[in-house]
Amino acid sequence: MTRTSKTFRMPEDADFFDRVYAVTRLIPPGRITTYGAIAAYIGSPQAARTVGWAMNASHLQPGYIPAHRVVNRNGLLTGKHHFRHPSLMQELLESEGVIVIDDKVKDFAGLFWDPSRELI
DNA sequence: CGTCTGACGCACG
DNA sequence: GCGTGCGCCAGAC
DSSP, X not given: OOOOOBOOOOOTTOOHHHHHHHHHTTSOTTOBEEHHHHHHHTTOTTOHHHHHHHHHTXXXXXXXXXXXXXXXTXXXXXXXXXXXXXXXHHHHHHTTTOOEETTEETTHHHHBOOHHHHBO
């Protein structure tokens, strides 16, 4: 029997940013998701932009937040300029086996990790 | 308090 | 395929 989803309970009192970070931490290495998918999962399907804003402050949060695993809906590494070096986002992804060509994730569909589908 | 700016995404022309 | 406008949430000024 294959288990493709994991149980996960979002803290009731978590604010928007905390919810974003909670989901982002659950993205498995070598997989990717999108700003919009995270926004939709935490109940604000039109707040993809705000998810990006949250990523901008992710390095100030306690613990490790794999922000490099979040790309835009086309698989583009739109957040690369916010890492210590513009190439770091791609390097982190490639270290996990993700191929990036021209700032775009290869096999985006196959690597896409949708919290709405993976988390219960 | 008003206004602008985003690591977005969608509708529309 | 490209430009424009808007909602979403938060922070800067």
